[in-house]
Structure formats: structure tokens, C-alpha cells
Amino acid sequence: MKRVLIALCVALLVAGCGSKGGSSTSGKAAIEQRDVSTPTQDQQAAEEAAKQARIQQEQEQLKQQVEEQKRRQEEAARQAAAEAEKPVVKPLADSSMTGKALADPASMLKDPASPLSKRSIYYDFDAYNIKEEYAHLVEAHGKFLLEHKDLKVRIEGNCDERGSREYNLALGQRRADSVKKAMTLIGVPAKQIQTVSFGSEKPKAPGHDEEAWAENRRSDIVYVGVDAQR
Amino acid sequence: MKNNGRLDNARNTRTLSRWCLAGALLLCLCSATARAQLTIEIIGGGGDQIPITVLPLADEETFPQRISQIVSADLTRSGRFKLQDIGSVRPLPSEPNEVNYRYWKNRGTQTLVLGRVIQRTDGKVEVRFRMLDTSKEAQAVGYAYTVVTSQMRAIAHKIADVIYEKLTGEPGVFSTRIAYVARFPQRYELHVADADGANSQFILAHNEPIISPAWSPDGTRIAYVSFEQHRSIVFVHNLVDGTRRVLAAYEGINSAPAWAPDSKKLAIALSKDGISQIYMIDADGTDPTRLTNSGAIDTEPSFSPDGKYILFTSDRGGTPQIYRMSVTGSNVERMTFEGNYNVTPRYSPDGKSFAFIQRMQGRYSLALMDLATRQTQILTDSQLDGSPAFAPNGRLILYASIVGGRGILAAVSSDGRIKQRITSSAQDVREPAWGPLAANR
Numbered sequence: 001m002k003r004v005l006i007a008l009c010v011a012l013l014v015a016g017c018g019s020k021g022g023s024s025t026s027g028k029a030a031i032e033q034r035d036v037s038t039p040t041q042d043q044q045a046a047e048e049a050a051k052q053a054r055i056q057q058e059q060e061q062l063k064q065q066v067e068e069q070k071r072r073q074e075e076a077a078r079q080a081a082a083e084a085e086k087p088v089v090k091p092l093a094d095s096s097m098t099g100k101a102l103a104d105p106a107s108m109l110k111d112p113a114s115p116l117s118k119r120s121i122y123y124d125f126d127a128y129n130i131k132e133e134y135a136h137l138v139e140a141h142g143k144f145l146l147e148h149k150d151l152k153v154r155i156e157g158n159c160d161e162r163g164s165r166e167y168n169l170a171l172g173q174r175r176a177d178s179v180k181k182a183m184t185l186i187g188v189p190a191k192q193i194q195t196v197s198f199g200s201e202k203p204k205a206p207g208h209d210e211e212a213w214a215e216n217r218r219s220d221i222v223y224v225g226v227d228a229q230r
Numbered sequence: 231m232k233n234n235g236r237l238d239n240a241r242n243t244r245t246l247s248r249w250c251l252a253g254a255l256l257l258c259l260c261s262a263t264a265r266a267q268l269t270i271e272i273i274g275g276g277g278d279q280i281p282i283t284v285l286p287l288a289d290e291e292t293f294p295q296r297i298s299q300i301v302s303a304d305l306t307r308s309g310r311f312k313l314q315d316i317g318s319v320r321p322l323p324s325e326p327n328e329v330n331y332r333y334w335k336n337r338g339t340q341t342l343v344l345g346r347v348i349q350r351t352d353g354k355v356e357v358r359f360r361m362l363d364t365s366k367e368a369q370a371v372g373y374a375y376t377v378v379t380s381q382m383r384a385i386a387h388k389i390a391d392v393i394y395e396k397l398t399g400e401p402g403v404f405s406t407r408i409a410y411v412a413r414f415p416q417r418y419e420l421h422v423a424d425a426d427g428a429n430s431q432f433i434l435a436h437n438e439p440i441i442s443p444a445w446s447p448d449g450t451r452i453a454y455v456s457f458e459q460h461r462s463i464v465f466v467h468n469l470v471d472g473t474r475r476v477l478a479a480y481e482g483i484n485s486a487p488a489w490a491p492d493s494k495k496l497a498i499a500l501s502k503d504g505i506s507q508i509y510m511i512d513a514d515g516t517d518p519t520r521l522t523n524s525g526a527i528d529t530e531p532s533f534s535p536d537g538k539y540i541l542f543t544s545d546r547g548g549t550p551q552i553y554r555m556s557v558t559g560s561n562v563e564r565m566t567f568e569g570n571y572n573v574t575p576r577y578s579p580d581g582k583s584f585a586f587i588q589r590m591q592g593r594y595s596l597a598l599m600d601l602a603t604r605q606t607q608i609l610t611d612s613q614l615d616g617s618p619a620f621a622p623n624g625r626l627i628l629y630a631s632i633v634g635g636r637g638i639l640a641a642v643s644s645d646g647r648i649k650q651r652i653t654s655s656a657q658d659v660r661e662p663a664w665g666p667l668a669a670n671r
Contacts, residue, residue, distance in 0.1 A: 126549070126571070161632075162614060163594060164573035164587060165441050165661070166486045167543055167550055169455075169462060170499065170506035170527040173483045177505070196461045197483055201439035208614070208635055 142183040160213035172197030268427030279312040288324035300386035309648030412656035453487035497531035521559035541575035
């Protein structure tokens with residue numbers, strides 16, 4: 001249908017341009033022009049008939065294409081339905097997969113199934129101790145760092161907006177340092193761990209309510225060169 | 231009586247904001263860099279206000295800055311004056327010999343300010359003002375200043391300072407400057423503005439946080455903490471030549487700069503030796519000497535005006551509380567005992583009290599402790615107040631607050647009676663610091 005419309009438009013445009021050219025020609029060239037460009041009644045009728053035929057042909061083709069497509073889709077759906085009823089037989093995954101993942105620590109850190117994909121430790125108000133529920137997380141990252149001596153982390157301490165900015169800056173440092181200390185206690189060399197405090201200056205949650213505050217009382221474990229800098 | 235007071239306050243607020251708006255528009259025309267203009271609105275007042283009549287100075291309307299209106303706005307904003315209307319006698323007097331004292335006394339005018347602005351042939355402007363005591367039928371004070379037109383606003387503030395000092399016995403702070411941080415999306419700006427919020431210009435701008443600006447007592451430098459290198463580093467910024475240098479960039483936090491009264495040393499918080507502790511450091515960044523040794527957080531030092539003591543915040547007792555020590559770090563004494571969160575101490579300019587932030591029932595309020603009686607007065611009743619900064623005459627305390635999710639500046643008189651709210655076109659304004667009195671007063 002679209003194609004038909006376009007064809008019609010083109011035809012109209014061509015006709016329009018032609019008549020415009022004729023009327024704007026100067027008197028001197030008028031006779032000559034009449035001879036060349038003014039078609040006779042017969043010629044016009046013939047051209048019109050040819051055009052109509054072309055349009056009809058194109059319409060026919062389009063119709064056929066659409067029907068063909070519909071037929072193919074129906075066939076594919078039938079095949080899929082038949083396939084679904086068949087028993088599924090798949091080869092078992094190679095169990096040496098872990099070896100491959102270790103060679104690419106970045107992918108392991110990003111695997112949502114791995115505890116290492118979790119990087120945040122949350123705190124109570126004015127507290128910097130690592131709560132029991134986050135101890136295993138810190139330990140997992142510590143062990144990972146022990147296995148990957150070439151990796152470095154930056155622990156970023158954050159606080160909620162309440163209270164003093166300066167006290168929060170010191171508290172955020174203490175939060176980050178407490179994570180570092182827990183890691184060094186299981187043997188991670190201190191040189192693999194940097195700490196920084198953003199205090200209450202870079203709140204992840206923008207709100208001014210308990211939900212936002214809880215999200216912002218946080219230390220993040222950032223793998224240098226692996227994670228994007230915030 | 232009560233109604234009258236309210237009407238007057240409302241009128242003053244309207245007039246003030248109209249002036250601030252006019253000033254802001256003018257500034258926008260003059261300066262493309264000033265994006266965060268402040269508007270000061272008085273939201274409380276009363277008490278014993280001194281009545282005063284400030285007449286338009288003769289011919290002042292031919293200059294871009296109308297002196298009498300700036301003076302009136304300054305006096306009103308202080309909350310200590312009641313501006314009276316200018317009566318109906320015309321022409322207005324501009325010299326004492328033109329004053330009909332009987333008329334002004336009958337109107338209840340005790341203090342009358344008048345004067346004239348004269349365009350001199352050398353292009354300069356002479357501003358003459360006198361303050362008359364109508365009961366004595368005599369001049370209380372009077373000055374003539376010769377200035378260029380660009381200084382007329384500054385001269386108006388100076389006149390307001392003279393009037394304020396003559397009538398209250400305390401120095402006025404209308405010629406001082408303030409610093410604050412304006413936050414826009416993805417941008418932080420450290421601004422310096424006149425005390426009335428006019429002429430606000432940023433001296434530092436980047437897309438990382440800036441906190442804790444602190445004026446040197448000589449008014450030439452501002453120390454602050456900038457996160458431009460993705461961690462806290464203390465800089466000292468020279469306001470005279472615009473240069474700056476790193477004061478402290480040790481491992482861990484570098485923060486909370488506070489100037490000693492001699493402007494030669496600063497107390498700062500560093501965590502280079504483990505946990506945040508207070509150090510004394512030369513203003514050129516050399517020679518940091520450790521003052522505290524607590525194994526707990528010590529931060530937010532504030533010098534007593536005589537330079538003998540330092541107040542600071544510490545959680546050595548389990549919760550953050552305010553302590554005082556000698557300037558060498560000895561004789562540590564706990565100052566706050568009410569509540570489990572008392573932070574950000576700031577000595578008053580007379581050294582007799584200190585402002586701080588106290589958490590009570592989930593509210594973080596501005597409080598004031600009298601050092602002689604150890605009594606605490608709560609000055610504000612909002613949710614999240616912080617960063618108090620005394621005016622150099624001790625009368626007002628600027629602080630940061632959050633209203634409707636937006637950071638604003640506010641001010642309260644040290645007796646808690648006068649309140650101002652200062653808003654800006656910026657997304658947030660915060661971290662106010664009040665500069666010292668002008669040296670050449």
C-alpha cells in the first residue's frame with residue numbers, strides 16, 4: 001500500500017514539474033517547446049493506462065509477499081510446537097568452568113551468583129563495627145584478595161546526611177578502616193587496600209528519610225581498575 | 231499593638247525582598263559569574279527594637295545605588311531597629327539647620343538620619359550623612375565620604391555600621407563578607423558575598439564536594455576542604471591574588487581547618503596516624519604537630535578568641551561530645567553531657583559562650599552554651615541544622631538548614647529572638663562562614 005502511495009506521489013510530482021517548466025519558459029522558445037514537450041491526447045491516454053497497469057502489478061506482488069510471510073510464520077509456529085513436545089537432551093556443562101573463571105577475576109566479581117558481586121557493608125547510626133550479617137561478605141573479599149595478589153581495592157566509607165559533616169567524614173574513614181582491618185586480620189597485605197571517606201558528601205540515595213539514610217550508611221568495596229569510579 | 235508589629239514586619243520583608251530582587255537583577259547584568267544570589271528574609275523578630283527614621287539623602291535618586299534604602303535594609307535585617315516612616319514635611323531636610331525638631335519630636339522620632347549625595351566635578355561622589363538626636367537637638371554622629379560610584383554600596387554599609395555602633399555600643403557587621411558553598415547539579419561552588427547577600431561570586435568551582443570554609447582572622451585567606459582529587463584535602467585560598475596552595479594532603483582525611491587568632495597557624499583534623507586526630511599546622515602547611523592522642527575520633531577544632539583554648543568534637547566517651555583543651559593539647563575537659571550527640575563547637579567572638587549542634591528527640595538543633603554557667607539554650611527548632619558561624623560581633627549565628635529537601639542558610643540572633651532565612655537560586659546552599667570585621671574601620 002505504501003509503495004503505491006509513493007508511486008502516485010512521484011507521478012504527481014513529475015507531472016507538476018513538467019507543467020511548471022512549460023509555463024515559465026520564455027516566449028522565444030515557445031514554438032519549439034510545444035513540439036517537443038506537449039504530449040498528444042493519445043500519448044497521454046497510453047501512458048496513463050501503462051501507469052495503471054504498473055500499479056496494479058505492484059499491488060498484486062505486495063499481496064503475494066504478505067501471504068507468503070504469513071504462511072512461513074504459521075509453519076514456524078507449527079514446528080516450534082512440535083519441537084516443544086520432544087524430550088530435551090543436552091550435554092552436561094564442563095565442570096572445570098571454575099578454573100576458567102579464576103583466570104578472569106573481573107567476570108567472577110560481576111557474577112551475580114557469587115557473594116563477591118555484593119560490595120556494600122551497611123551500618124547502624126553513628127556505628128562503624130561490621131555487623132555479623134556482613135562478616136562473611138568481608139571475608140569473601142579478603143580471601144579473594146589473598147588469591148589475587150595483583151588486585152587492589154579501595155574501601156569507600158559513607159555516612160547519612162544527619163549531624164556534622166566533619167564528624168561524618170571522620171566516621172566514614174573509621175568505617176572504611178574497620179573493613180580494611182578485618183581483611184588484614186585474615187592476612188591480606190595492607191598494600192592491597194586503600195581507604196577513603198566521603199563522609200556525608202556523596203549520598204547514593206538522595207532522600208531525607210530513614211530509607212535513604214540507611215542506604216547511605218555504607219562502605220563500598222571498589223576493585224581498582226575493575227570497577228568504574230563513581 | 232501585636233498586629234502593628236506584624237504588619238511592620240511584613241512590610242519590611244516585602245521591601246527587603248524587593249530590594250534583594252533589584253540587587254540580584256543588577257548583579258546579573260554586571261556579572262556573568264554570579265549565579266547563586268542570596269535573598270534574605272526576616273522570619274521572626276521583636277524584642278526591644280530601637281526606633282529610627284532614615285530620610286532619603288538629597289539627590290541620592292540620581293545614582294544607581296540609593297544609600298538610604300541600603301542603610302534601612304541593613305538596619306532592619308539586624309532585627310534591632312524599627313524603621314519609622316519619613317513623615318510628610320517637604321522638602322526633606324538634608325542639613326541640621328533645615329530640621330524642624332518640634333515636628334520630629336511630635337512624631338516620636340528620637341533618632342533622625344539625613345544627608346546629601348553630591349556629584350563632584352572630578353567624577354567622584356561625596357556622601358554626607360548625619361545622625362541627629364532630636365531630644366538633644368544635636369548631632370550624634372556625622373561623616374562625609376568621597377568615593378567613586380562603584381563604592382557607593384560599600385559606603386552605605388559603612389554608614390549602617392556607624393549608626394549601629396553608635397546606638398548599640400557594638401560594632402556593626404554590615405561591611406563584612408560571608409562565604410558559603412552552593413551546589414548545582416554536578417557542580418559545587420565556593421562563594422564569597424557581602425553580608426547582605428549581594429555581590430556573590432564564586433572563588434572555586436568543580437564537580438566534587440567542598441566543605442568547611444574558614445576565614446583567616448585577618449580576612450585575606452579562606453581555608454577549605456575540597457574533594458577535587460576524590461579525597462579530602464585542605465587548601466588555603468588567598469583572596470587577594472586568587473592563588474591557593476595545599477595545606478594538608480596526607481593519607482586518610484585532611485579536614486576541619488580552624489585558624490588561630492594570629493592567622494599564622496591552623497588546627498586541623500588528620501587521620502594520617504590512624505584515626506582522625508587534631509594537629510596544629512603552620513599556615514604554609516609545614517610542621518604538623520599532634521595535639522590529641524585519644525584513639526577515638528577527634529575533629530572540628532575551634533580556637534578561643536584569646537588563642538588559649540581549643541574546643542573540639544570527640545567520641546572518646548562512646549558518643550560524640552564537645553571537649554575543651556589547652557592550645558598545647560593538655561587539660562582536656564568534657565563540656566557537654568546532655569544527649570548523646572553534641573557536635574560542631576564554635577567559640578563566640580567574645581569567648582564567653584560557644585554554639586554547637588545538639589541532637590534531641592531526633593532533631594539536630596543549634597544550641598548555645600554559656601561557659602560561665604554551663605547552661606545550654608536551644609536556639610532553633612528545625613530538623614537538620616548544622617555548621618554554625620558567628621557574626622564577628624557575636625549577635626547573629628549563621629547556620630545551614632534543610633527546608634523542603636533543599637539546603638538553605640538561616641541566621642538566628644544569639645538570644646534566639648530574631649530569625650532570618652536566606653535562600654538562593656542554587657539547588658543547595660550550605661557551609662556558611664562569616665568573615666572578620668573590616669580591618670580599616
